Amino acid sequence: MKPNERQPPRDPRTHQPLPPCEQPGYYPGFSTLSQQSFWDAATRELVRKRVHDIPPLRFFTPNESKMMEAICAHFLPQDDRDDAHQIPILPFIDERLHQKRTPGYRFEDMPPDGEAYRLGLEAIEQMARANHDRSFLELSWREQDELLKSIHDGKPWPGAEEIWKRMPIYRYCGLVIGDCVEVYYAHPWAWDEIGFGGPAYPRAYFRLERGEPEPWEVEERRYEWLAPNESVSDPSEPEIATHKEHPPAGQGGTH
């Protein structure tokens, strides 16, 4: 994303864009990477590779990649991050699809993940053309966000009915957003942003209660911000359980 196309969050008092920064979030100065010599060697090496060895694009074609880049920038926007601190998302999704790695299951009403991604791109392009007579990439930021919101809400703009018959829209949406968050929140800069302590072996945590920080963690310092003007993904009242009839089943192991 070029700087002049940024849609950064706004200051709620002035409604002016907040300048992009190195580390958004409420934990200024917190750095998990600064503690990495306290991590075990295997974890340190894994996180180093994640930050420095960005895999090449092999699954998506150059045209598909451009469109996927744009989609990721809506599902997981980073316009509050400066250019040097953007977290690459698409290369890691591409890598998973290229290596045909799965989460260990496929819903019987879904095609394999790679095919689902391609069908989704086709559907989005058809929806853009049916409603605005333009390619998805030629839509304004706002139009792109609204199109993707219609998919997220399970009420897609007309134009791709055939595809949504072959692939349940809520499963497609869960697949792509799920992959985006899996990449973004695996990055140590995202850990810093949300105040997650990160790897802690062999050193340990010892302040377990009342949300108290370890000596190397920092206190929370909140600030108010508004989503960008052109964005429709941060409603003031969260639209809970969007797909009431088809809530996406929990995927992770938590207990």
Add this chain to the structure above:
Amino acid sequence: MSYNLGQPIGGAFQSPNDHKHHLGPMQRIEAPMRRYSPDEEVDYLIVGVGAGGGVLLQRLARGGFRVVGLEAGPFWDTERDWVSDEKGSHQLYWEDMRITGGANPLTFGANNSGKGVGGGTVHWAAFTPRFHPSDFEVYTRDGVGADWPISYWDLKPYYELLELEMPVAGPAWYPWGDPHGYAYGAHPMGGVGNVLIKGCTSLGIRVSAGGPVAILSGSRNDRPHCIYRGFCIQGCKVGAKASTLITHVPDAIANGAEIRARAMAKRIHLGKNNRVTGVSYLDREGREQFQKAKAVVICGYAIETPRLLLNSACNSYENGLANSSGTVGRYLMAQAGNVVLGRFDELVRMYKAPPAHALTEEFYETDPKRGFARGFAIQTVGPLPIAFAKQMMAARGAWGWGMRRVMMDYNHWAALGVLGEILPWPDNRVTLSDERDQFGIPIPQIRFSLHENDKKLIEFGKKKTEEVMLAAGATEIVQEARYAHLVGAARMGKDPATSVVDAYGRSHDIANLFICDGSILPTQGSANPGLTIQALAARTADYLISQGTKVFNSDQRDMTPPPIRRHLSPPGTHWKGVPRVA
């Protein structure tokens, strides 16, 4: 101002380079492992070295049998292979393709399926409550589900043994089911545990804090205590959380067992006289091998066990080996695992402490006033950022800037899980699909649907958990529907027409074929199944040892209960701790 402790003394932590096989930072496998050649006929061939297989392998080896364990995944070196990282731990999960459907499709992989030595115990959260006495007679009491062919009292001595072998940390007094106490001290509370205690206490609900969990609260032998880093389901590098990889496998190897890792079982062979002769498998190079054995025990868990039996169909058993009843693959169960998430004004930081550290079983038993049979538990869960983000996606519809915003509040949220009993239904089922996996083996297809009783139970459990969360002071709550654990699909029972194995895990159809894993459970209670699976394995081992060589050369089915062999525990576990048994 940020606080930096600089470097650890002596510089950054490095991997040990002593070329030993490490299980945790202190435990090592010292002696070379015994190796059998495939054409050497072993006594017992165990397929799958997880919760059930790990305990069984250890006891049979200690009992003097020649045993080989085939394991589809790797034999972990925890220092080299494991990481403190959510995304980097997928190798621990069974991520080979499974096709999932029905009205309420289950998810697999990280959710409930392990791969590698230790199986699911490597990535379980390690809650280890016992089943209640009522769990063994659900049909008699409530007219639903099924009765077990054994009672709680048959299993109780094995619960006591395994609680010391893992060991289980917990309170000195545990009030539910058959009340008992734990020999190892309860854990300190984390943020989510405090939420559960506060919510329950203000509603007059009894709560158990600091356990029961199979995580060391103090060091024992060559295993360090918990360091509260919260990566339990990413594999415990610390070696504090019990997995059969570190609790039973070392002793199995020391007693002459072989573990053949990266060996994917394909087919069990039936020979003359209705007896199995061994298992063909694909070795680490992808070559097909055949291991001869006098008896075979399948320990593949609720999907792979029925899959292997179904794929071993032959002329004598056209619908799958040991499947004359038609129940192989049926009565698959998962527990309701709805997660209720609450936002608090104050900070929680739920990534600290083991996700599993407090629970209540106050709603476990049937209460006719509620309008459904059986019940549920409420337990702490501590999702790390990626799992939490996916929960926010499912439960709150978060995406885009809404996702970024709620994630910036990660440290303000706490999560509690319902663990609800879903009853066994014949149409919840594992079958083989037309597609094949990388080994050429048919991919399993799973269908799962909730029935009326299940839906009522989940609705009630969800509401109760929400009440607890609100009573603890949450200002916003959302919930995510999900399922936890897998059991059933090759159930045990007295009647060969309606079950696959008998009370000791021996198949009704074939006298030298056994099953020893979660798939044999007829019902599941609302307790996490790991302890019960391991206790059943210890009991099956006592039975097999009592039978001696009879299993190898006779079809006679002796149902005499075996004596309890306490001396089979791994060294330094029995009579340790401070027993405060009720």
